[in-house]
Amino acid sequence: MNKPLAHPHLSEPVARFLGGKHQAFIDGKWVDAVSGKTFETYDPGSGRVIANVAECDAADIDKAVAAARAAFESGPWPRMTGSERARMMWRLAELIEKHAAELAELEGLNNGKPVANVGNVDLMLSCETLRYTAGWATKITGETIALSTAPTMHAFTLREPIGVVGQIIPWNSPIMMACWKIAPVLATGCTTVLKPAEQTPLTALRLAQLLQEAGVPDGVVNVVPGFGPTAGAAIAAHPGIDKVAFTGSGEVGRLIIQAAAGNLKKVSLELGGKSPVIVFPDADIDVAVPGAARAIFTNSGQVCAAGSRLYAHTRVFDKIIAGVAAEAKKIRIGHPLTEGTQMGPLVSKEQLERVSGYISQGESDGALVVTGGDRIGKEGYFIEPTILTDTNPEMSVVREEIFGPVLCAIRFDDSDLDEIAKEANRTMYGLAGSVWTRDLSIAHKMVRKIRAGTVGVNIHSSIDPALPFGGFKQSGWGREKGRDVLDLYTETKSVVMAL
């Protein structure tokens, strides 16, 4: 491991941002929390506090919802054309690119991702999602309908923005999650109250400054940092919110559904996964090995679609495991701001304890640690990329989402695709999966058998703004991105005219 940066050298823009106040962004204004409270946010690479942030709760959510409602119903926003909204989204993407170095550094510092990865993946996908979704802003249309029972009447549908949205996002890709959530709001003409995760509030606040610079009217996007059980719960329960979009744990997903029942607000959920990576004996090993390693070790395994269960045919199992273990050892782990770092720390002490706890539990249940397993250093929340074998399907390491760089490798010697798929599908989740083979017939058959929202062939979970993303089973409700996301942010109005 590279020497951790105890005192990261910050660029001037990041130092300036950190030196400022970190208030909530409500109705286009920067305001303290009503309670006056703040909370500390950390650099997970050193464990040090880097900023104090306004701690919003129900009173602030009330203010933000009132601002979002007013912006939805009056002022410039409802009068704007799709073209004007799209132009604003492109401007925002350009501003993100203009400030990419600063945003990447800030994200690395607050979340722990290596700065280069933020730029190449998170910021790129943030901008491309804004641009792709902007294209839909001018194409939100209904249909002309031929009525079955009254053919002489004129009938058509309109698609109208769903209204005020509440959006609760996690910490694993903070600015990208914010952009993925804001894009359909802006494209459809909704307004939003967005709560970043308490671990990583900073880039969402910087993004709010850029939204303002891009010309997004006051009240359209409100950013309210705060904790889940207070600010988050107030969003989920708020009677003035028409729809809530959540990304995070299944546990909180359930709470959101319960809270949403009050005013029957619409709910979309992007929850976790325990996605299988299935390597057949004919797979190209040189492709499958780095692919399987990337599937689990990217972003220190803190990825909802991570390929955390590796099923490899017994003929190639040892080769694959040795290959993935070698890849794990090659990864340069270090402070996210150190040049050349490929893997940073986990996001928080809590997450380090959770992931370490899973590994110990796996070991005491009889799993074998092939590589990794330990915390690295005493400063920051670093953990080694880890591979476990000799697991069984009942173990928590196999059943539950670990959300860390921990891979369970499982051997199969079956050639019956139904049996292989049955094992792969033996999970409450259904977010993603991948199949590694050169046999077209196996590939197509397996794609159909895997019960998951995204299936890769010789690639694990490629993310693209044009591709719908979401889960089967307990991995969620609804699809974000692509054209599908418009369904979550619009209502259909049927119009009949007796001529």
Ligand code: NAI
């Ligand atoms: P979490 O689900 O508690 O947090 C995600 C977001 O929900 C945060 O903004 C949080 O403030 C908010 N939240 C928490 N409690 C809430 C409540 N009662 N009402 C409304 N909002 C609430 O996730 P956490 O605790 O950070 O991580 C726990 C596990 O969840 C991880 O180990 C991982 O397995 C999973 N997870 C999955 C993610 C995904 O992308 N699908 C992202 C983050 C976590």
Ligand code: MG
């Ligand atoms: Mg939680």
